Each structure stands twice: as C-alpha cells, then as structure tokens.
Amino acid sequence: xxxxxxxxxxxxxxxxxxxxxxxxxxxxxxxxxxxxxxxxxxxxxxxxxxxxxxxxxxxxxxxxxxxxxxxxxxxxxxxxxxxxxxxxxxxxxxxxxxxxxxxxxxxxxxxxxxxxxxxxxxxxxxxxxxxxxxxxxxxxxxxxxxxxxxxxxxxxxxxxxxxxxxxxxxxxxxxxxxxxxxxxxxxxxxxxxxxxxxxxxxxxxxxxxxxxxxxxxxxxxxxxxxxxxxxxxxxxxxxxxxxxxxxxxxxxxxxxxxxxxxxxx
Amino acid sequence: xxxxxxxxxxxxxxxxxxxxxxxxxxxxxxxxxxxxxxxxxxxxxxxxxxxxxxxxxxxxxxxxxxxxxxxxxxxxxxxxxxxxxxxxxxxxxxxxxxxxxxxxxxxxxxxxxxxxxxxxxxxxxxxxxxxxxxxxxxxxxxxxxxxxxxxxxxxxxxxxxxxxxxxxxxxxxxxxxxxxxxxxxxxxxxxxxxxxxxxxxxxxxxxxxxxxxxxxxxxxxxxxxxxxxxxxxxxxxxxxxxxxxxxxxxxxxxxxxxxxxxxxxxxxxxxxxxxxxxxxxxxxxxxxxxxxxxxxxxxxxxxxxxxxxxxxx
Numbered sequence: 001x002x003x004x005x006x007x008x009x010x011x012x013x014x015x016x017x018x019x020x021x022x023x024x025x026x027x028x029x030x031x032x033x034x035x036x037x038x039x040x041x042x043x044x045x046x047x048x049x050x051x052x053x054x055x056x057x058x059x060x061x062x063x064x065x066x067x068x069x070x071x072x073x074x075x076x077x078x079x080x081x082x083x084x085x086x087x088x089x090x091x092x093x094x095x096x097x098x099x100x101x102x103x104x105x106x107x108x109x110x111x112x113x114x115x116x117x118x119x120x121x122x123x124x125x126x127x128x129x130x131x132x133x134x135x136x137x138x139x140x141x142x143x144x145x146x147x148x149x150x151x152x153x154x155x156x157x158x159x160x161x162x163x164x165x166x167x168x169x170x171x172x173x174x175x176x177x178x179x180x181x182x183x184x185x186x187x188x189x190x191x192x193x194x195x196x197x198x199x200x201x202x203x204x205x206x207x208x209x210x211x212x213x214x215x216x217x218x219x220x221x222x223x224x225x226x227x228x229x230x231x232x233x234x235x236x237x238x239x240x241x242x243x244x245x246x247x248x249x250x251x252x253x254x255x256x257x258x259x260x261x262x263x264x265x
Numbered sequence: 266x267x268x269x270x271x272x273x274x275x276x277x278x279x280x281x282x283x284x285x286x287x288x289x290x291x292x293x294x295x296x297x298x299x300x301x302x303x304x305x306x307x308x309x310x311x312x313x314x315x316x317x318x319x320x321x322x323x324x325x326x327x328x329x330x331x332x333x334x335x336x337x338x339x340x341x342x343x344x345x346x347x348x349x350x351x352x353x354x355x356x357x358x359x360x361x362x363x364x365x366x367x368x369x370x371x372x373x374x375x376x377x378x379x380x381x382x383x384x385x386x387x388x389x390x391x392x393x394x395x396x397x398x399x400x401x402x403x404x405x406x407x408x409x410x411x412x413x414x415x416x417x418x419x420x421x422x423x424x425x426x427x428x429x430x431x432x433x434x435x436x437x438x439x440x441x442x443x444x445x446x447x448x449x450x451x452x453x454x455x456x457x458x459x460x461x462x463x464x465x466x467x468x469x470x471x472x473x474x475x476x477x478x479x480x481x482x483x484x485x486x487x488x489x490x491x492x493x494x495x496x497x498x499x500x501x502x503x504x505x506x507x508x509x510x511x512x513x514x515x516x517x518x519x520x521x522x523x524x525x526x527x528x529x530x531x532x533x534x535x536x537x538x539x540x541x542x543x544x545x546x547x548x549x550x551x552x553x554x555x556x557x558x559x560x561x562x563x564x565x566x567x568x569x570x571x572x573x574x575x576x577x578x
C-alpha cells in the first residue's frame with residue numbers, strides 16, 4: 001500500500017467527517033463514501049456494492065433537531081477500508097458497520113460538546129468585532145469534525161494488515177452467519193424511522209398501496225416513483241384540506257414537488 | 266442615491282451568503298446549536314452594512330444567539346434577515362429582539378417542513394434508487410445520487426433565500442399558508458408509498474425451517490435411475506430426454522421428498538408479510554421511545570439466535 005493511497009483514503013475520510021456534520025454535499029452517505037474509498041484503493045466494484053448495501057441500511061439515519069443519528073460517515077469509511085484493503089467480505093463489512101455507526105455517533109456527540117467552547121470563544125471575538133476570528137473558529141470546528149473520521153481511519157490503516165485479517169478470520173461462523181441474517185433485516189429499522197416521521201392516519205393507505213404493488217415485479221423503481229408522484233398530485237388536488245382556496249396546486253408541475261415551489265416563486 | 270445604495274446588498278453579497286450557508290452546521294454545538302454557523306453565513310452582509318468596530322461587534326453578538334432549524338430551510342430565514350439588516354443599517358428602528366423573534370418564529374415551522382421533505386422523502390427515495398443501481402454494479406448509482414441531490418439542494422438554497430430576501434416579513438405568512446403544507450403533505454404521500462414498495466422488496470428475511478416433508482410416491486417421480494443407466498450404457502436417446510422434460514412440465518416431482526419451509530408457507534399467505542410485520546413492529550417500538558440503536562442491537566441478537574437455531578437463514 002503506497003503513501004498516495006493512504007493520503008487519499010485519509011482525505012476521503014476527512015471529507016466524510018466534515019459532511020457528517022454539514023449534511024449538504026452528502027460525502028458521508030455510504031453510496032458516495034464507500035465508492036470513493038473503493039476508487040482510491042483500487043477496488044471500485046467492492047466499494048460500490050458495499051455502498052449500495054449500506055445506503056439501504058442508512059436510509060432513515062437523519063439528524064432531527066438536536067437528536068444525533070447513528071453516524072453514516074464512520075460506518076461507511078471504516079467498513080469500506082476493511083473491505084477494500086483488509087479483505088473483509090461485503091457482508092462482514094455490513095455487520096461491522098453497525099457498531100462503527102454507534103462509535104461515530106459517540107464521537108460526534110463528543111465534538112458537538114467541545115464546540116460549545118468554540119461558541120464561547122466566538123462570543124469573546126464578537127466583542128472585539130473581529131469577523132476574521134469568528135470565521136476561523138467556525139472553520140476550526142469543521143476541521144475537528146473532519147478529524148473525527150480521519151483519525152479512526154488512520155488508526156485502522158496503521159494496525160498491521162495480518163492482525164486485522166486474523167481478527168476477521170477469528171470470528172466464528174455462527175456469528176458471521178447470524179450477523180449476515182440480521183444485516184438483511186436491519187433495513188427495516190431505517191424504513192420504520194422514515195415511516196414514523198411521516199405517518200399520519202390518512203397516509204397509511206398509501207403505504208398499504210405501495211406494499212400491495214411491490215409484488216408486481218415488472219414495476220421497477222422509476223415506475224413506482226411515477227405512480228407515487230401521481231398519487232401525491234392527485235391527493236393535493238382532491239383532498240378537501242387543500243381545496244378551500246385556489247386548489248389544483250401543482251398541476252403545472254413537471255413531477256417534482258420542488259418544482260411547485262420554484263414555479264410559484 | 267449613493268447613500269441609499271450603501272445599505273443595499275448586491276447579488277454578489279447574497280451569493281456569498283448562499284455559499285457560506287452550506288457551512289451552517291460546521292460548529293454545531295449542544296448549547297446554541299447553529300449559532301456560530303449563522304453568524305458565519307451573515308458575515309459578508311454584515312461586513313458591507315456595518316463599518317465601525319462597535320456596529321460590527323453588536324451585529325456579531327446579535328447573530329450569535331441560539332438558532333437551529335433544518336440546515337436547508339435556514340436559507341429563507343437568512344433571506345428575510347438580510348432584508349431586516351438592510352433596513353436596520355439604513356437607520357430604521359429594528360431592535361435585536363425583533364430580529365431574533367423573526368429567526369425563532371420561522372425556524373420551528375420550517376424545520377417541520379424540511380425534515381419530512383428532505384430527510385424523509387427525497388434522500389430515502391433517491392438513495393434507494395441509487396442503491397439499486399449500485400447493487401447491479403452500475404456507476405450511475407452514486408453519480409445520480411450526488412448530482413441529483415446537489416442540484417436540487419443548491420437550487421433550493423439559493424431560490425428560497427432569494428424568496429425570503431424579496432418578500433421579507435411577508436414570507437412567514439406565505440409559508441404558514443398553503444404552499445409549505447402542500448409540499449410537506451405531497452412529499453409524505455410519495456414517501457409513504459415508496460416505503461410501502463421498499464419494505465417487502467429490500468428487507469431480506471428467510472425462514473428455511475422445515476415445516477413438513479412429504480415423500481413423493483414413486484409413480485409421481487421421474488425415473489432418474491433409468492436415465493443414468495441408459496446414459497452409462499450409451500443408449501440414451503433424444504426421445505428419452507424429451508419425455509423427461511414433458512414429465513417435468515406435466516408436474517412430476519424431481520426430488521424424492523416435497524419439503525415445505527416456513528418461508529414457503531408465508532409466501533403463500535402474502536409475499537413480504539414477514540418484513541411488513543418487522544417494520545410495523547419497529548415503528549411501534551420507535552413510538553414507545555425505544556432508540557433506533559437499541560432496536561438494531563436487538564435485531565442482531567435475534568438474527569444470531571435465529572441463525573444458530575436454524576429458524577432464520
């Protein structure tokens with residue numbers, strides 16, 4: 001493993017760590033983070049497959065208000081390193097991703113507590129009216145979040161490869177088999193988190209309809225997406241809740257609910 | 266004219282605020298949450314509007330107050346606040362409490378829109394679609410996810426900030442009115458529908474536990490012994506093979522035993538019923554305030570035990 005690979009892996013880890021808090025460009029999402037690790041380590045297909053699988057598990061991991069979700073960044077980066085550089089299977093990577101997500105969650109809570117100090121330092125600099133100092137403090141906190149993932153990634157890289165491989169091989173078959181089984185079921189928690197946030201009594205019928213239609217194998221996800229958007233638009237047009245005033249909103253839309261807001265704007 | 270323009274933010278000022286707002290959460294902390302990020306985003310505007318050290322200090326302090334909302338829905342609040350700051354700098358009587366009041370008043374309802382629309386619908390739907398591509402080894406998966414998300418996100422950040430800037434205080438009225446509610450409800454319909462589709466398709470649960478074994482009568486079975494004998498003696502003919510295929514198509518058994526697993530029974534009942542029940546159970550647990558991590562740990566335990574006992578596989 002040459003030095004460039006190490007630097008690139010650490011860079012990707014740093015990027016994922018920053019995005020883990022920013023939640024903007026989504027470099028911390030498994031499908032991006034694992035794929036990037038796969039590319040820089042020369043095992044792109046493994047990274048892609050791991051990313052796709054982990055993405056399904058992490059669908060519902062979201063930070064709402066002050067609540068901190070399991071951390072997709074550390075889970076993606078660390079398990080991608082183990083899979084692409086240390087010979088773990090994709091299924092082992094998934095099993096390891098869950099404890100890693102919890103570890104990442106603990107780490108981000110730690111950094112988010114440290115940054116209370118940064119907020120107070122910013123108060124002090126505000127008294128002096130120094131924009132520059134406030135900016136530097138803010139970006140410094142971002143660096144801390146980057147290191148939160150880059151340091152664990154560095155530690156995993158520093159541990160001798162044989163040690164990691166021996167450790168992985170030492171896991172008994174009943175455990176890996178069981179974890180693989182559990183890995184297939186864990187997706188349900190993510191779905192439940194999303195459903196739990198959106199479900200109102202009126203909306204369960206759409207869940208039921210989706211469940212029934214899912215048995216029709218010919219309908220792929222794009223077709224399902226179209227059906228879903230049509231349902232949403234019909235619902236908005238016909239639901240009495242929205243028909244006091246103008247009504248018919250979104251009929252000019254090209255399909256994406258965001259178009260509505262842009263059209264209205 | 267010049268005097269008035271001094272207190273007007275140009276498009277490039279607003280673009281700088283837009284760019285910086287992407288780093289809103291960099292120093293997210295448990296005490297005042299997005300407060301430093303908010304001040305960081307406002308700095309290009311404050312720099313232009315206030316020149317004396319004293320004014321700058323007051324402005325910074327004003328914007329280091331508590332703030333927290335969905336990171337994208339901060340954009341319209343920023344837009345409104347930019348207008349307020351322009352007016353304040355031009356000498357209108359707007360006190361700190363008024364500005365903080367607008368921020369606090371907007372952040373709650375807006376977070377209530379952003380969470381279901383972005384985290385609850387757009388990311389799971391786009392993520393699931395991209396993941397399905399990735400699992401078939403297509404590079405389009407991550408590419409579509411990255412480009413799709415960021416184009417939508419950046420367009421939203423910029424246009425909603427401009428909307429807030431142009432409309433000023435009126436925006437709160439617009440937002441609490443029909444538009445935002447429609448967006449949230451429409452997104453939730455789509456999200457619930459897609460979740461219904463995904464639950465049985467992508468949760469993999471298999472119960473290989475054997476419920477019954479029925480021995481097939483010899484007359485119902487294809488006589489493989491005769492075929493292998495014929496093959497060994499070199500007298501296997503096309504007609505014999507044709508007969509075998511015809512027999513299979515006619516429903517004759519291939520195995521000496523008919524094995525029915527728990528999974529076969531469940532599939533006959535309703536395909537995907539086990540993932541459905543698991544998901545609903547998880548929703549119920551979440552509503553009982555059980556943390557997701559506890560549920561995940563529980564599923565691991567169940568998975569390992571089920572696998573060892575041969576119920577799950």
